[in-house]
Amino acid sequence: MKLAPVSFSNIPLGRPLPFSLHNAEGILLASRGYVFNEREALDTLAAHGTLFVDPQEVRQYRRAMEAQMNSMVNAGNTTLGQIADTQIMAPEPSSAPSARPPEELGDPDAPIDWLDMQSRANTLLRDTKSLRFMFRLDRLQRDLSRVLTRNPDTALFALIHLTASETRYYSATHAMLVCAMCSLAARDVLNWSPELETTMVRACLTMNIGMTELQDQLTLQREPVSPEQREQIEHHPLRSVQLLRERGVRDPIWLEAVQQHHQVSAGPLGGRTPADQIARLIHRADGFAARLSPRATRPPMAPSAAMHATYFDESKKVDEAGASLIKAVGIYPPGSFVKLASNEIATVVRRGANTLTPRVAVLVNREGMPMLEPAIRDTRLHDHRILSSVNYKDIRVRPDLVRLLALT
Incomplete structure (x- = not known):
C-alpha cells in the first residue's frame, strides 16, 4: 500500500476522521471515522512522528466533498461560511518513504530492557481506555519485532525465564511470550506473509485485554474460580473485541482471531481462513505459555512437558500448529x-x-x-x-x- 504524508493541521478535532491514519511502516494508528475529542490525543500523534494516509481514501474523500459542496452551492441558501466549514483539506497523493529513518527508531543495537518491556505491556493491557493505547501497542510491537528479528534466542530466553520465575505482570509476560513463539513459527516454519504476521502479533498482544486484571489475580488466588470469574473468563474474547473496536480497530482478521482464539477447532491449518489460522496458532502457544507459569496452587511445568502437550491436539493427534511452534523454538527452548x-x-x-x-x-x-x-x-x-x-x-x-x- 502506497502512502502519502498528511499535515497535523488537517486532522479534525471533534469530527470523524475522513481517512485512516498510518505510520511510516503502514501500521494503522486511527481508523476512518475515529473522533479525536481531546487535544492531548493530537499531541500524542505529534510525538509519534509523521502521519500518512492512503491516497485512494483521499481521492474518495475529495470526490465526496466536491459532491457535497456542489450540492450546497446549488441549493442557493448556504452561506460561504457553512461551505468553508465543511471542507477538511487533504494532501495531494505522493510517494511515501518505504520505512521510517533508522535514527527515528532508536539504536537498533541497544539492548532490550525486559523489565521495562514488562511494565509497558502491563500498562498497555490495563489502560485500554487510554487514547494512547494504539501508540503504546505500536511501540511494543515494533520493539518485540526488532529483537525477534535480530536475536530471537534473547527474546525467548528472557520471556521464558520471566514466565517461569515470577508471577508479577503475568498477563503482560504471557502475551509477549505467545507473541514471540507465534512470530517465529509464522516466519520460520509456516512462511506467512509479513502482513499476516503483523496482524497475528497484534492479536497475540491484545487477545486477553478483556480480562487482564483477572488473569493477574487468578495467578495468586488459592480459592477455586468463582461463578462470576468463570463467566468473565468465558466471555473475555468478546470483551477484548469490544475494547479493540472502541479504540478504533476495524481489521476483521485481527478482531476475528481474538474472538476465536479459545474456540477454534483442531485440525490442519490448510483450508482455514487467515483469522482461523492465527487463532489456532495462538491457541496452542497460549496453552504452552500458561503451563510454564507458576500459580499459587501449583509450580510451573517443565518446558519439555509443556511442549509435549502442545504437540498433540485435543484428540491426541499431532497438531500442525503445535508442531510448528516446537520446530520454531525447540523441544528445549532458550530459558529452560x-x-x-x-x-x-x-x-x-x-x-x-x-x-x-x-x-x-x-x-x-x-x-x-x-x-x-x-x-x-x-x-x-x-x-x-x-x-x-x-x-x-x-x-x-x-x-x-x-x-x-x-x-x-
Whole structure:
C-alpha cells in the first residue's frame, strides 16, 4: 500500500476522521471515522512522528466533498461560511518513504530492557481506555519485532525465564511470550506473509485485554474460580473485541482471531481462513505459555512437558500448529533448564541445529555446586548430551537474567 504524508493541521478535532491514519511502516494508528475529542490525543500523534494516509481514501474523500459542496452551492441558501466549514483539506497523493529513518527508531543495537518491556505491556493491557493505547501497542510491537528479528534466542530466553520465575505482570509476560513463539513459527516454519504476521502479533498482544486484571489475580488466588470469574473468563474474547473496536480497530482478521482464539477447532491449518489460522496458532502457544507459569496452587511445568502437550491436539493427534511452534523454538527452548549426561545442570541459551541439541550454559556442576561462571557446553557431544528437562522449582540457584542474556 502506497502512502502519502498528511499535515497535523488537517486532522479534525471533534469530527470523524475522513481517512485512516498510518505510520511510516503502514501500521494503522486511527481508523476512518475515529473522533479525536481531546487535544492531548493530537499531541500524542505529534510525538509519534509523521502521519500518512492512503491516497485512494483521499481521492474518495475529495470526490465526496466536491459532491457535497456542489450540492450546497446549488441549493442557493448556504452561506460561504457553512461551505468553508465543511471542507477538511487533504494532501495531494505522493510517494511515501518505504520505512521510517533508522535514527527515528532508536539504536537498533541497544539492548532490550525486559523489565521495562514488562511494565509497558502491563500498562498497555490495563489502560485500554487510554487514547494512547494504539501508540503504546505500536511501540511494543515494533520493539518485540526488532529483537525477534535480530536475536530471537534473547527474546525467548528472557520471556521464558520471566514466565517461569515470577508471577508479577503475568498477563503482560504471557502475551509477549505467545507473541514471540507465534512470530517465529509464522516466519520460520509456516512462511506467512509479513502482513499476516503483523496482524497475528497484534492479536497475540491484545487477545486477553478483556480480562487482564483477572488473569493477574487468578495467578495468586488459592480459592477455586468463582461463578462470576468463570463467566468473565468465558466471555473475555468478546470483551477484548469490544475494547479493540472502541479504540478504533476495524481489521476483521485481527478482531476475528481474538474472538476465536479459545474456540477454534483442531485440525490442519490448510483450508482455514487467515483469522482461523492465527487463532489456532495462538491457541496452542497460549496453552504452552500458561503451563510454564507458576500459580499459587501449583509450580510451573517443565518446558519439555509443556511442549509435549502442545504437540498433540485435543484428540491426541499431532497438531500442525503445535508442531510448528516446537520446530520454531525447540523441544528445549532458550530459558529452560536441562540435565546433561555429565550430571551437570544447565540452562539453554541458544537453539541448536535441531530441536534436541541447543547451546547450554552449565549453572550447577556434577558435584551439585553452583558454578562461579557459567560454562558453555556443546550438547551434540555424547558426554554433554541432554538427558532430561529440569523443572524450574528444582533449580537451587537463581540465575541472573541480565548476566545470562549476554550468552544468548
